[in-house]
Amino acid sequence: MNTSHQLPPEMAPSKYIEKVSLVTGETLDDEIRPDQLLVHGHRDYHIVDVHARFMMSRIVNATGDEEEARDRMKRMRSLGRRTSRVLARMIGEQNPEKVSKALFGLKDKEYYFRYRKHHLPRQEIEKRIDGLRHAAEERLGEISSDGRPHLRVLLTGGTGFVGKEILWQAAHNDNIEEVVVLIRPKNIHDRKTGELLEVITPEQRGKKLLEQLWLDGPEERCKFRFLAGDVEKPNLGISEDEVAGLEKTITHVIHCAASVAFDDPYEDAFRANVTGSLNALRFSHALQNVDGGRFVAHLAIETSYIHGRQTKQLAREDEILFPRNFYNNYYELTKAMASIDTERFMLEKDLRVVQLCPAIVIGESKAGNNRGDTKVVNAPVNIFGRAGAALADKKGSWIDRSKASALARLACVFPGDPSAQINLITVDRVVAGILAALERPGATGRRIHLATDKHITSLHIRDIVREELGVDVKLAEPTLHRALTLPLLTRVLKRLRQERLAYALKKLGTIFGGYSEWGQPVHEVGRDARLLGLSEDRPDTVHAFRMLCRHNHRVQQFGAVRDLDEISRRERIWWEFVLALEAKHDSAAGAIPAEVFRREFAARIDPASFEPV
Numbered sequence: 324m325n326t327s328h329q330l331p332p333e334m335a336p337s338k339y340i341e342k343v344s345l346v347t348g349e350t351l352d353d354e355i356r357p358d359q360l361l362v363h364g365h366r367d368y369h370i371v372d373v374h375a376r377f378m379m380s381r382i383v384n385a386t387g388d389e390e391e392a393r394d395r396m397k398r399m400r401s402l403g404r405r406t407s408r409v410l411a412r413m414i415g416e417q418n419p420e421k422v423s424k425a426l427f428g429l430k431d432k433e434y435y436f437r438y439r440k441h442h443l444p445r446q447e448i449e450k451r452i453d454g455l456r457h458a459a460e461e462r463l464g465e466i467s468s469d470g471r472p473h474l475r476v477l478l479t480g481g482t483g484f485v486g487k488e489i490l491w492q493a494a495h496n497d498n499i500e501e502v503v504v505l506i507r508p509k510n511i512h513d514r515k516t517g518e519l520l521e522v523i524t525p526e527q528r529g530k531k532l533l534e535q536l537w538l539d540g541p542e543e544r545c546k547f548r549f550l551a552g553d554v555e556k557p558n559l560g561i562s563e564d565e566v567a568g569l570e571k572t573i574t575h576v577i578h579c580a581a582s583v584a585f586d587d588p589y590e591d592a593f594r595a596n597v598t599g600s601l602n603a604l605r606f607s608h609a610l611q612n613v614d615g616g617r618f619v620a621h622l623a624i625e626t627s628y629i630h631g632r633q634t635k636q637l638a639r640e641d642e643i644l645f646p647r648n649f650y651n652n653y654y655e656l657t658k659a660m661a662s663i664d665t666e667r668f669m670l671e672k673d674l675r676v677v678q679l680c681p682a683i684v685i686g687e688s689k690a691g692n693n694r695g696d697t698k699v700v701n702a703p704v705n706i707f708g709r710a711g712a713a714l715a716d717k718k719g720s721w722i723d724r725s726k727a728s729a730l731a732r733l734a735c736v737f738p739g740d741p742s743a744q745i746n747l748i749t750v751d752r753v754v755a756g757i758l759a760a761l762e763r764p765g766a767t768g769r770r771i772h773l774a775t776d777k778h779i780t781s782l783h784i785r786d787i788v789r790e791e792l793g794v795d796v797k798l799a800e801p802t803l804h805r806a807l808t809l810p811l812l813t814r815v816l817k818r819l820r821q822e823r824l825a826y827a828l829k830k831l832g833t834i835f836g837g838y839s840e841w842g843q844p845v846h847e848v849g850r851d852a853r854l855l856g857l858s859e860d861r862p863d864t865v866h867a868f869r870m871l872c873r874h875n876h877r878v879q880q881f882g883a884v885r886d887l888d889e890i891s892r893r894e895r896i897w898w899e900f901v902l903a904l905e906a907k908h909d910s911a912a913g914a915i916p917a918e919v920f921r922r923e924f925a926a927r928i929d930p931a932s933f934e935p936v
């Protein structure tokens with residue numbers, strides 16, 4: 324999609340990224356369009372290239388050797404280019420690249436992209452970070468008494484998946500005395516007519532939120548304050564009177580609000596993720612410069628996928644490079660741009676910042692509770708679960724059942740390379756890292772991955788889904804699936820008037836397929852333990868994914884239970900059930916075999932009412 328003609332200048336990617344000639348090493352003045360920066364802008368447009376990737380994926384599966392696959396890909400491309408040169412000569416074509424592009428889908432790249440960054444020497448950067456760290460240490464000392472810091476936090480994104488866990492853990496952290504949560508009003512529209520039915524105020528949203536988080540006791544309530552605002556507006560949309568009050572009290576800003584939609588258009592992603600982040604940085608910068616203020620640091624919640632499709636190299640914590648294999652979507656790209664802005668504020672304006680970069684976040688590690696989140700990994704699990712239920716359904720005529728069963732089988736094709744490593748991390752671990760950063764001045768100036776070293780592969784996921792949900796997922800080679808099978812499948816489904824399923828499968832294939840191809844980036848970890856003091860024993864991802872399946876099945880019925888009050892009630896019962904089970908079996912719930920877990924659940928909870936029996 325070419326969006327360049329409509330882009331306002333402040334959204335131009337060239338503010339962050341430059342195009343450099345591979346021939347001369349000079350910066351090129353060409354316009355950079357957002358779609359040029361995505362993986363799909365470079366691939367999947369030619370049948371031969373798609374097949375080559377398919378073959379490579381086979382080699383990775385057979386040998387487990389990604390390096391060998393890359394070498395072969397290079398050799399095949401070089402053979403393609405040589406053949407094109409010979410053919411061009413034979414047919415009298417002056418430009419062999421035209422032939423190689425038409426026949427093999429090979430494009431000769433004469434440029435590469437890189438981030439426009441400061442050109443400070445490493446030593447100078449370290450000196451500045453040292454200064455910021457010392458200042459943070461001093462400020463933390465000033466707001467400490469009785470041997471502990473007295474923290475007052477302004478939080479954006481408190482109604483989101485990660486934000487809710489921040490509220491939960493903050494409620495149980497004695498060093499945090501106040502959390503001011505920035506919330507925008509919520510407009511409720513009629514689904515059919517689009518008519519505005521109701522506006523829920525930030526105060527009403529906040530009250531509901533605390534009830535749903537089981538934090539509505541008088542003591543808990545008085546720790547939280549809800550403030551109207553919008554991160555896309557200057558000064559975060561906070562009224563002047565309120566700003567005057569916050570300037571004197573706030574010790575930290577945690578900027579967690581974002582749009583985490585992998586299919587957002589560039590402009591929407593930019594407004595939420597880049598403009599929103601810039602407004603938060605400006606707000607913190609103003610707080611830092613107030614005489615007599617108590618500001619310690621700004622915590623930017625980013626993602627370890629700011630490294631995009633960085634293959635071969637380890638995605639390092641201390642540096643962000645434009646990824647060799649580009650970005651999966653505008654979400655990743657705009658989060659990376661926000662990270663560049665955060666670095667600029669730190670190095671050019673001396674703002675004390677900590678950049679915290681979670682990997683793919685899933686429900687909490689013990690029970691899988693996620694407070695109603697249905698994003699990211701939950702989406703395919705819920706589709707598989709619903710497909711499994713359709714396959715097991717014995718109601719209806721033989722024809723109806725056959726049709727439902729055929730459709731359900733289609734829904735169980737997942738674009739995933741068996742060897743693809745998927746970086747999942749539980750929300751409780753992520754938030755433990757975020758709250759630790761409030762009290763760790765040593766983290767100032769650093770980018771810290773809140774990721775895992777216990778990777779799970781597509782194959783693990785397929786096997787766990789089979790054991791837990793009884794669903795046989797077929798892994799399809801992602802490139803082939805996206806480029807050939809999926810377009811065909813969606814056309815057939817639309818003819819059969821299965822638009823919803825067609826839409827869900829298309830979304831699954833195009834949005835998540837990118838995360839399950841071979842050659843996924845490996846995100847370095849270590850600073851979470853060294854700088855934040857978290858345990859080096861990171862959550863067991865296999866157990867956590869198992870609990871995600873069990874939770875989504877029983878608590879959320881694969882997305883069918885959507886009412887957040889009901890989910891809150893169920894998650895409380897589920898939590899108690901998991902605690903009792905762990906005590907009985909003297910084992911983590913995720914380690915209890917599927918069959919035993921099923922029996923225990925059936926004996927203790929009535930699935931219809933979701934009440935203990």
Ligand SMILES: NC(=O)c1ccc[n+]([C@@H]2O[C@H](COP(=O)([O-])OP(=O)(O)OC[C@H]3O[C@@H](n4cnc5c(N)ncnc54)[C@H](OP(=O)(O)O)[C@@H]3O)[C@@H](O)[C@H]2O)c1
Pocket residue numbers: 479480481482483484485486505506507509552553554555578579580581582583595599624625626627658680681682683684685698699
């Ligand atoms: N979930 C993941 O797997 C994951 C992985 C890595 C990093 N992260 C990062 O973690 C952070 C939180 O993610 P999440 O999963 O909690 O996202 P989420 O559930 O989608 O929540 C997003 C939050 O941002 C708020 N928000 C969005 N636009 C806003 C605006 N203009 N003004 C005020 N608030 C706004 C939303 O408020 P409303 O309720 O009003 O919409 C909501 O509270 C993000 O920065 C994300 O990039 C998430």
